[in-house]
Amino acid sequence: MRQLVVIGNGMVGHRLVEAVLDRDPDGTWQITVLGEEPRPAYDRVSLSTYFDGATETDLRMPDLSATGNVELRLGQRATGIDTESRTVTTSTGDTLNYDALVLATGSSPFVPPVPGHDLDLCHVYRTIDDLDAISEAARGARTGVVIGGGLLGLEAANALRLLGLQAHVVEMAPWLMPRQVDEGGGALLGHLVEETGVRVHTGAALSAIEPGDEHAARVRLGEDHIDTDMVVFSVGIRPRDEIAHTAGLRMGPRGGVAVDATCRTSDPAIYAVGECASAAGTVYGLVAPGNAMAEVVADQLAGGEATFTGADTSTKLKLLGVDVASFGDCHCETPGALEVVLNDPPGRRYAKLVVSDDASTLLGGILVGDASAYAGLRPLVGHQLPGDPLELIAPAREGGGGLGVDALPDEAQVCSCHAVTKGTIHSAIADGNDDVGSLKSCTKAGTGCGSCVPMLKKLLTSAGVEQSNALCEHFTHSRAELVEIVLSTGITTFSELIAKHGTGGRGCDICKPAVASILASVDGGHILEGEQAALQDTNDHFLANLQRNGTYSVVPRIPGGEITPDKLIVIGEVARDFGLYTKITGGQRIDLFGARVEQLPAIWGRLVEAGFESGHAYGKALRTVKSCVGTTWCRYGVQDSVAMAIELELRYRGLRSPHKIKAAVSGCARECAEARSKDFGIIATENGWNLYVGGNGGFNPRHAQLLASDLDSATLVRYIDRFLVFYTRTADRLQRTAAWIEDMEGGLDHLRSVIVDDSLGIAAELERAMDRHVSNYSDEWRGVLEDPDKLARFVSFANAPETPDPTITFDTERDQPVPAGPVPLGMPETPPATSGSGPTETPHPNPREA
Amino acid sequence: MTTTTLPTRADTGTDVWVAACPTNSLIPERGVAVLLPNGDQVALFRTHDNTLYAIDNIDPFTNAAVLARGIVGDRGGEPTVASPMLKHVFALRTGICLDNPDVAQRTHRVREHDGQIHVRAQPDQHHDVR
Ligand SMILES: Cc1cc2nc3c(=O)[nH]c(=O)nc-3n(C[C@H](O)[C@H](O)[C@H](O)COP(=O)(O)OP(=O)(O)OC[C@H]3O[C@@H](n4cnc5c(N)ncnc54)[C@H](O)[C@@H]3O)c2cc1C
Ligand code: SF4
Numbered sequence: 001m002r003q004l005v006v007i008g009n010g011m012v013g014h015r016l017v018e019a020v021l022d023r024d025p026d027g028t029w030q031i032t033v034l035g036e037e038p039r040p041a042y043d044r045v046s047l048s049t050y051f052d053g054a055t056e057t058d059l060r061m062p063d064l065s066a067t068g069n070v071e072l073r074l075g076q077r078a079t080g081i082d083t084e085s086r087t088v089t090t091s092t093g094d095t096l097n098y099d100a101l102v103l104a105t106g107s108s109p110f111v112p113p114v115p116g117h118d119l120d121l122c123h124v125y126r127t128i129d130d131l132d133a134i135s136e137a138a139r140g141a142r143t144g145v146v147i148g149g150g151l152l153g154l155e156a157a158n159a160l161r162l163l164g165l166q167a168h169v170v171e172m173a174p175w176l177m178p179r180q181v182d183e184g185g186g187a188l189l190g191h192l193v194e195e196t197g198v199r200v201h202t203g204a205a206l207s208a209i210e211p212g213d214e215h216a217a218r219v220r221l222g223e224d225h226i227d228t229d230m231v232v233f234s235v236g237i238r239p240r241d242e243i244a245h246t247a248g249l250r251m252g253p254r255g256g257v258a259v260d261a262t263c264r265t266s267d268p269a270i271y272a273v274g275e276c277a278s279a280a281g282t283v284y285g286l287v288a289p290g291n292a293m294a295e296v297v298a299d300q301l302a303g304g305e306a307t308f309t310g311a312d313t314s315t316k317l318k319l320l321g322v323d324v325a326s327f328g329d330c331h332c333e334t335p336g337a338l339e340v341v342l343n344d345p346p347g348r349r350y351a352k353l354v355v356s357d358d359a360s361t362l363l364g365g366i367l368v369g370d371a372s373a374y375a376g377l378r379p380l381v382g383h384q385l386p387g388d389p390l391e392l393i394a395p396a397r398e399g400g401g402g403l404g405v406d407a408l409p410d411e412a413q414v415c416s417c418h419a420v421t422k423g424t425i426h427s428a429i430a431d432g433n434d435d436v437g438s439l440k441s442c443t444k445a446g447t448g449c450g451s452c453v454p455m456l457k458k459l460l461t462s463a464g465v466e467q468s469n470a471l472c473e474h475f476t477h478s479r480a481e482l483v484e485i486v487l488s489t490g491i492t493t494f495s496e497l498i499a500k501h502g503t504g505g506r507g508c509d510i511c512k513p514a515v516a517s518i519l520a521s522v523d524g525g526h527i528l529e530g531e532q533a534a535l536q537d538t539n540d541h542f543l544a545n546l547q548r549n550g551t552y553s554v555v556p557r558i559p560g561g562e563i564t565p566d567k568l569i570v571i572g573e574v575a576r577d578f579g580l581y582t583k584i585t586g587g588q589r590i591d592l593f594g595a596r597v598e599q600l601p602a603i604w605g606r607l608v609e610a611g612f613e614s615g616h617a618y619g620k621a622l623r624t625v626k627s628c629v630g631t632t633w634c635r636y637g638v639q640d641s642v643a644m645a646i647e648l649e650l651r652y653r654g655l656r657s658p659h660k661i662k663a664a665v666s667g668c669a670r671e672c673a674e675a676r677s678k679d680f681g682i683i684a685t686e687n688g689w690n691l692y693v694g695g696n697g698g699f700n701p702r703h704a705q706l707l708a709s710d711l712d713s714a715t716l717v718r719y720i721d722r723f724l725v726f727y728t729r730t731a732d733r734l735q736r737t738a739a740w741i742e743d744m745e746g747g748l749d750h751l752r753s754v755i756v757d758d759s760l761g762i763a764a765e766l767e768r769a770m771d772r773h774v775s776n777y778s779d780e781w782r783g784v785l786e787d788p789d790k791l792a793r794f795v796s797f798a799n800a801p802e803t804p805d806p807t808i809t810f811d812t813e814r815d816q817p818v819p820a821g822p823v824p825l826g827m828p829e830t831p832p833a834t835s836g837s838g839p840t841e842t843p844h845p846n847p848r849e850a
Numbered sequence: 851m852t853t854t855t856l857p858t859r860a861d862t863g864t865d866v867w868v869a870a871c872p873t874n875s876l877i878p879e880r881g882v883a884v885l886l887p888n889g890d891q892v893a894l895f896r897t898h899d900n901t902l903y904a905i906d907n908i909d910p911f912t913n914a915a916v917l918a919r920g921i922v923g924d925r926g927g928e929p930t931v932a933s934p935m936l937k938h939v940f941a942l943r944t945g946i947c948l949d950n951p952d953v954a955q956r957t958h959r960v961r962e963h964d965g966q967i968h969v970r971a972q973p974d975q976h977h978d979v980r
Contacts, residue, residue, distance in 0.1 A: 473925070473926065474923075504927075505923070505924045505926075505927060506879070506897070506898050506922075506923050506924045506929070507923040507924070508921065508923035508924065508925060508930065508932065508939070509920070509921040509923060509932035509937060509939070511923075512921050512923060513921070533877065533880060534877060534878065534879040534880045534921075534922065535921075536921075537921055537934060538916070538919040538920070538934035539934075541880075541919065542919070546916070546919075546934055546935070548912060548914065548935070549914055550914035550915050550916045792875070793880075795882075796883065796885075797882075797883050797884055797885040797891070798870050798871035798875070798876075798882035798883065798884055798894065799868065799869060799870050799871060799884050799885060800885045803885060805883075805891075805915050806889060807891075807908065807913070807914070807915045808915075
């Protein structure tokens with residue numbers, strides 16, 4: 001086996017290992033990775049989200065050591081390379097042999113040697129450790145100064161702002177982000193940044209940092225000064241090339257390890273990738289070129305001939321809420337190039353296109369304030385302009401940017417993160433990938449920064465793929481559109497809805513439960529009342545969960561997971577008396593399995609008598625609000641998480657929704673209730689509650705994202721009211737909150753504006769709808785027990801109501817009853833339906849609440 | 851509705867007809883299960899236009915006796931029931947599984963008589979698929 005040593009476990013080092021593994025299924029390379037940082041590789045590009053609710057785990061990149069061929073040595077630095085003996089020495093005194101060596105040591109922030117640069121209050125912004133040090137220092141601090149007004153400097157300024165400091169940005173150039181934007185764009189950018197409360201000082205040169213009296217220090221800017229408690233340097237990066245230099249490798253003209261087109265250094269056994277490499281004299285400070293180099297090296301190691309010939313340095317970012325994009329020759333350096341500028345400060349937008357001297361070819365551009373045209377414009381760089389350049393940047397009409405995808409040539413890059421061209425996407429579509437999800441997994445496009453996703457949708461549409469959101473053959477409407485119809489027409493029955501708005505026919509197992517859920521959430525009333533009863537799927541019809549042998553499981557509500565010993569005993573007695581299998585669920589309650597249809601009313605009767613009610617484990621509805629013990633018992637708790645969970649569960653119980661909804665409340669930041677894996681999760685803070693939305697477990701786990709922080713209890717409840725009603729009205733059938741937010745134009749930011757800022761002016765109506773739900777709520781089990789007509793349906797056979805279904809029998813396993821007979825293994829063998837409308841929900845051999 | 855635990859027979863000629871339930875207790879588009887004298891089970895339905903259908907109650911894909919609890923509707927105009935187990939859709943007229951035409955449920959004739967719905971104990975012979 002050949003030995004591959006990788007120095008550096010940053011973003012590009014990580015990608016390299018991933019790429020080598022991809023091409024080396026037989027494990028011919030044994031890989032050792034040396035990482036100086038104490039933790040495995042993380043997403044440095046998203047580092048700033050650390051101050052916006054993301055945790056170290058959220059940022060972590062996929063673990064690669066599972067294959068067995070990768071040894072990750074964390075907290076170990078490479079201290080020397082001997083190119084003669086082909087060995088690397090490490091900070092722990094080990095010596096590693098290599099057949100191939102890859103340098104992926106990245107870069108370090110440059111700290112200018114001004115007087116005072118080494119004071120304790122000076123920080124840099126590159127690693128998680130740096131960010132931890134900054135948060136620590138921010139405690140008790142009031143003011144922070146960021147030296148450097150580039151991309152990273154603005155991110156750092158935002159971080160200080162989020163930490164509650166008055167942030168200042170000092171930039172030597174006459175405007176912010178001088179590398180990416182020109183003077184006009186910079187002027188607007190400066191203006192928009194100041195609006196966020198950050199003070200901007202441009203054309204200001206740092207001369208010294210002096211220890212101060214009232215504040216910790218005084219930052220001297222020539223004549224001027226700023227008094228501050230903290231300084232963050234962000235003036236540029238220096239490639240970490242020391243170890244390569246000492247080993248005698250050739251350096252690039254402006255630092256960095258010189259590499260050729262195959263990313264080889266002057267020693268043929270040694271490669272360099274990412275920010276430590278100097279390719280054709282250029283050190284790239286972006287991750288996409290680094291990733292491209294990693295792919296090249298992996299290909300070379302696998303015997304391929306890939307080369308790196310430069311990379312796109314286009315960027316699109318949202319900094320402090322301001323969109324900034326620059327691409328191609330944005331500074332108009334091509335001889336004879338012309339500029340077309342649209343400068344509209346009152347409209348908060350600046351746009352510039354750089355075109356060839358004959359105005360026929362797009363060369364580059366800058367967008368500030370509104371970067372919606374970016375996705376359409378960037379792929380056009382180097383290509384014939386489809387029309388008048390001013391048209392292309394004129395204020396966005398429908399769809400933004402006014403540019404059709406048909407204008408793009410096949411070789412135009414649609415996704416710059418993964419270098420995917422329009423041609424590649426077209427062939428993927430031709431191969432049958434007919435939605436954004438499958439395009440993403442097949443081509444990787446859209447899985448980087450995500451800015452090309454709107455483009456993918458347009459490409460699908462232009463390829464004639466109908467992205468129908470019709471519910472099923474009986475309705476051409478989406479679920480959200482049907483909600484609109486029901487709300488505006490006041491229709492209360494399925495018959496009327498399908499007669500007036502359907503395509504004919506009598507409905508099916510897709511539209512009937514969906515409409516039942518809509519009617520229930522709009523109208524209230526018992527779900528088994530009148531015609532409604534025939535719409536419900538079996539779980540809702542029998543108010544219990546169907547199991548694989550035709551029996552049901554019963555889950556009484558235990559709000560917040562809190563239960564008295566007496567009630568616990570009742571559950572035990574009921575289970576024992578009816579011979580039910582019991583299991584504790586993940587939602588902090590108890591599931592009783594194996595009840596036959598005709599037993600359900602008697603079981604509920606006992607439970608209801610003891611004060612229980614339906615837990616809605618069967619419905620697309622609110623399931624549980626889990627909690628930790630919080631201040632009630634826990635030494636660390638800062639709020640009463642149990643009381644809050646109970647209040648929320650009782651408020652939202654019975655709420656019908658497009659998919660199940662789960663929630664949790666944690667009593668402090670330790671997050672023992674796992675609230676961030678829920679559709680809405682609440683984490684207590686010293687000052688109130690942080691609200692997270694869009695999390696879920698299951699097949700495709702998602703972490704909930706921060707929607708609002710430090711809310712008082714009343715505001716928290718109002719925001720959740722709005723969130724839930726907005727979700728139940730606008731989501732697609734079987735779409736969980738995470739996918740719903742992802743699909744929303746503007747994503748989480750848009751959701752926040754609707755929920756927190758009431759940008760659509762619907763907050764009051766959403767709250768009223770929730771208030772109606774709360775006052776209309778009644779227990780569905782009790783509703784059946786009190787109504788002889790409904791009770792009459794709970795029989796095994798119409799002609800033998802008390803005769804147990806003879807096909808249901810049980811074995812005993814671990815002292816409990818379980819369905820007898822062989823377990824059907826997954827899906828039965830059924831070819832997919834030719835009509836394309838076969839079984840639609842993901843089949844699960846043993847559906848249960850989890 | 852009958853309260854005995856054994857199904858009653860209503861014999862006419864050679865056919866054995868089983869009294870299932872009173873006419874007015876079968877709700878449109880919602881099935882009931884009926885136990886036959888030989889222990890077989892059928893799922894009995896009334897569609898929106900008042901037509902009665904009966905097909906085997908046991909879902910052939912999972913062997914659970916649940917088809918009577920499926921959602922009744924139509925696919926392209928053909929009246930159907932969707933199994934609540936793995937959502938396979940069966941045509942009520944023919945018993946054929948529309949998601950897998952190699953599989954079919956047996957069908958039974960149904961009639962209304964004296965305020966009672968009756969199901970014929972013997973399955974129909976019109977297709978022999980299993
Ligand atoms: C706050 C921030 C925001 C950013 N935003 C963007 C953005 O929006 N878009 C974009 O494209 N790029 C962005 N970048 C830049 C991007 O993160 C880098 O381009 C990318 O991380 C480079 O990857 P790398 O592997 O070369 O270096 P790094 O990710 O820095 O990894 C190098 C690793 O090697 C380790 N190391 C160094 N020397 C040794 C040694 N001798 N032995 C062992 N280990 C060693 C280092 O500790 C480090 O962990 C951002 C960077 C920061 C800091
Ligand atoms: S989340 Fe905090 S309050 Fe709740 S149990 Fe854990 S440590 Fe205690």
